[in-house]
Amino acid sequence: MELIFRQRLDRPDKAGRAAIFGDLHWAGGHRWKMPTGVKVLPTHWQPTKAKRIHTSAPDANALNLRLGRLLTAVQGVFLKAEADRRPEASVTVAELQLALVEAGAGSKRAVAPPPAPPVDPNAPLPDTARWQEFNERWKRDNVGRVSTSALNGFNQVIGHLEAFDPTWRISGLTRERLTQYTTWLYSQGYKDGTLTRHYWFLRECCHMSGRISPKWLVVQNIRHAKAVGLQRAEVLQLVSAPLPPHLDRDRNVFLFQVLLLLRESDLRALQPHHAQLRELPGHGPTLCIELYQQKTGEPVLIPLPPLALTIWQHYNGRLPVLSNWHRNNAIRELAEAAGLTREVVTVAFSGKVKHEAVLPIWDALTTHSARHTGATLLTWASDGDQTLKELALGHVSDSVYGSDTVERYGPRLLDAWQKILSDGRESAVRKRGQISENRGQLPEMPPVLEEKAAASRRFRPVQMRKTGG
Numbered sequence: 001m002e003l004i005f006r007q008r009l010d011r012p013d014k015a016g017r018a019a020i021f022g023d024l025h026w027a028g029g030h031r032w033k034m035p036t037g038v039k040v041l042p043t044h045w046q047p048t049k050a051k052r053i054h055t056s057a058p059d060a061n062a063l064n065l066r067l068g069r070l071l072t073a074v075q076g077v078f079l080k081a082e083a084d085r086r087p088e089a090s091v092t093v094a095e096l097q098l099a100l101v102e103a104g105a106g107s108k109r110a111v112a113p114p115p116a117p118p119v120d121p122n123a124p125l126p127d128t129a130r131w132q133e134f135n136e137r138w139k140r141d142n143v144g145r146v147s148t149s150a151l152n153g154f155n156q157v158i159g160h161l162e163a164f165d166p167t168w169r170i171s172g173l174t175r176e177r178l179t180q181y182t183t184w185l186y187s188q189g190y191k192d193g194t195l196t197r198h199y200w201f202l203r204e205c206c207h208m209s210g211r212i213s214p215k216w217l218v219v220q221n222i223r224h225a226k227a228v229g230l231q232r233a234e235v236l237q238l239v240s241a242p243l244p245p246h247l248d249r250d251r252n253v254f255l256f257q258v259l260l261l262l263r264e265s266d267l268r269a270l271q272p273h274h275a276q277l278r279e280l281p282g283h284g285p286t287l288c289i290e291l292y293q294q295k296t297g298e299p300v301l302i303p304l305p306p307l308a309l310t311i312w313q314h315y316n317g318r319l320p321v322l323s324n325w326h327r328n329n330a331i332r333e334l335a336e337a338a339g340l341t342r343e344v345v346t347v348a349f350s351g352k353v354k355h356e357a358v359l360p361i362w363d364a365l366t367t368h369s370a371r372h373t374g375a376t377l378l379t380w381a382s383d384g385d386q387t388l389k390e391l392a393l394g395h396v397s398d399s400v401y402g403s404d405t406v407e408r409y410g411p412r413l414l415d416a417w418q419k420i421l422s423d424g425r426e427s428a429v430r431k432r433g434q435i436s437e438n439r440g441q442l443p444e445m446p447p448v449l450e451e452k453a454a455a456s457r458r459f460r461p462v463q464m465r466k467t468g469g
Contacts, residue, residue, distance in 0.1 A: 001024070001025070001026040001027075001074070001075075001078045001088065002024070002025045002026070003022050003023070003024045003025075003034075003071060003074055003075075004022070004023045004047075005020055005021070005022055005023075005036070005047055005052060005067060006020070006021060006022075006023050006047070007019070007020050007021075007040075007042065007045045007047070008020075008021060009042060013039060015041075016041055016042075017039040017040055017041055018039065018040070018041075018042055018045075019035075019036075019038070019039050020036050020038040020039065020040065020045070020052075020067070021033050021034060021035055021036060022034035022035075022036060022070060022071075022074070024074065024096075026078070026088050026089070026091060027087065027088035027089040028087075028088070028089030028090075030089065030091075030093075032093050032096065034070070034074070034096070034100075036066065036067060036070055037066070038053075038063050038066055038067060040053050040057050040063065041057065044056065044057035044060070051064050052064060052067060053067075069103050070100060070103070072103065073096075073099040073100050073102070073103035074096060074099065074100075076099060076103075077091060077095050077096055077099045078091060124208065124209050124210035125137060125208050125209050126209065127169065127170045127171035127209040127211060128169050128171050129169070129170075129209070130169075131157075131158045131161050131162065131169075131205070132158055134170070134201075134204070134205045134208055134209075135154050135155070135158055135201075137208050138154065138204055138208065139151050146294075148268070150265070150294075153197065154197070154201045156197075157197055157198050157201045158201075160185065160188075160190075160198065161181075161198075164181055164184050168181075170202070170205045170206065170209055170211070173202065173206070173214075173217075175214070175216050178202075178216070178217065181198075182195065185198065192219065195219055196219050199217055199218060199219050202217055203217055203218075226347070226372075227366070227368050227369055227371075227372040228344055228346065228361060228364040228365060228366075228369050228372070229369055229372040229373040229375075229376050230258075230340070230361070230365075230369065230373045231342075232377055232380065232420055234340050234342065234361070235255075235258065235373065235377065235420070235421075236421065237338055237339065237340065238251065238254075238255070238334075238335065238338045238340065239255065239307075239421065241337070241338035241339065243334055243337050243338065244337070247330065247333060247334040247337060249320050250322075250327065250330035250331065250333075250334050251334050252311045252314070252315075252319075253267070253311075253319055253320065253321055253327070254327075254331055254334070254370055255307065255308075255311065256308050256311045256312070256319060257367070257370035257371065257374075258370045258371075258373050258374045258377075259304075259305050259307060259308040259374060259417060260289060260302055260304070260308060260374070260392075261302075261370075261371050261374040261375055261378070261392050261393050261394075262370075262371065263293065263294070263295060263371060264324060264327075264367050264368070265293075265294035265295060266291060266293055266294055266295075266300070267319065267321055268321050269291065269294055270289070270291070270317070270318075270319060271317065271318070272316065272317030272318065274289050274290055274291045274317075275287050275288070275289055275290075275304075275312065275317055276288055276290055278301075278303070278406055278407070278410070279407070280303060280406070280407060280410045280411050280414070281407065281411055282411050283303075283410070283411055283414055286303045286304070286410065286414070287303070287304045287309055287312070288301055288302060288303045288304065288406060288410070289301070289302055289303075289304060293394050296394070298394055300394040301405065301406045302392060302406070302410075302413070303406065303410040303413060303414055305413075305414055305417040305418070305421075306418075307417075307421060324367060327367050328365075328366050328367060331365050331366065331367065331369070332362050332363055332365055335361065335362035335365050336360075336362040336363075338362075340360070340361050340362045341360045341361070341362065342360070342361045343358055343359070343360060343361070344358070344359060344360075344361045344364050345357070345358055346358075346359055346364050371393070374392070375389050375392070375393055377416075377420050378392055378413070378416055378417075378420075380420075381416035381417070381419045381420045382412065382416050385412070387409075388409055388412055388413060388416070391405065391409050391413075392413060
């Protein structure tokens with residue numbers, strides 16, 4: 001430890017006195033410029049002598065005594081650390097400050113700083129805060145209000161903001177700067193859907209910093225292209241195609257989503273307790289899925305077609321749903337392996353620019369394609385019954401959702417899926433020695449058990465092919 005008292009001559013007060021400070025160095029590369037509260041004229045300062053302040057200075061004795069007490073207090077901290085067998089590098093500035101407060105100095109004793117006021121967790125964030133700080137606050141405020149996947153929805157946005165300009169903050173948000181950022185996003189190939197999420201995050205940052213969100217912070221005339229969906233023949237081809245074991249799992253989850261027309265967030269939220277038996281006219285006890293949609297909060301009660309029932313039983317009601325990124329890649333891989341090569345035109349919009357691309361359908365599929373495919377097939381199988389489709393999609397309100405709704409539309413829904421998956425497959429069924437009453441199950445799966453109610457099976461998986469993962 002080395003303590004040298006120095007005088008700072010660049011900031012004298014009105015009387016010409018300059019402040020004295022202690023230049024303290026100790027092991028570990030630590031350095032602290034210690035304030036002393038002592039000011040004298042440069043002519044009165046004699047740092048090489050025992051009495052560093054000349055006796056001709058006013059209050060020289062008191063000021064010298066103060067410097068002496070400061071030196072003693074600092075030395076005492078390091079002596080105590082040595083007695084405690086602590087390395088010198090472990091001494092902290094906080095320990096030194098506390099020692100100075102306890103020791104005081106001359107007639108002007110050091111006063112402990114007042115305790116910092118408690119931090120209000122709901123206080124607005126400074127407009128100079130980093131984007132990640134806003135993201136963490138948004139996550140904290142929305143836990144339990146949005147799905148788990150939605151909580152991470154702004155992570156990619158933050159990555160784009162940092163890539164555009166690491167120094168940009170909400171304090172520098174102007175209309176001109178936003179236009180530059182929008183242009184940069186379009187130049188990177190991002191579409192309007194991505195841009196909407198960025199604008200949403202910036203509006204949230206304005207609110208969390210106590211600023212008023214400007215009227216121009218909104219994307220005008222957003223256009224979304226129609227999702228790509230499979231045709232009925234392609235679904236049948238996907239159902240019966242021989243696939244590697246590691247793709248069976250992803251095919252099962254995709255087909256389950258098609259059959260129940262579930263959003264990705266609702267698919268992830270499914271648990272075994274969401275299944276219950278309902279008596280459906282003409283079908284007997286039928287296992288149905290009942291849940292509240294993550295996006296709208298609306299209830300959904302929908303029966304499981306036989307193929308979906310078999311998949312549900314196989315996984316004991318706990319579907320192996322991967323991340324959205326991994327699912328998209330797996331869906332394309334299994335569709336390509338199943339030979340789905342029909343060319344489709346994909347459309348995306350970047351402002352006023354329309355982007356078109358001709359792709360094989362396997363390369364254009366996403367997780368949302370499952371819901372779009374299910375809605376299209378149900379419309380075809382029900383001769384254009386829009387009510388049936390809307391009920392299956394969950395586009396209903398509490399006023400029209402009655403406890404007997406599933407008893408009225410459930411049988412029609414099951415009949416529609418039987419028409420979609422059974423017709424035209426007799427030859428494939430005969431080749432495997434199965435009867436047509438299998439009602440659209442995967443050829444490798446055993447028939448749905450008809451002789452025992454689903455509830456009595458306790459979701460035990462039926463004997464079927466081994467799936468990857």
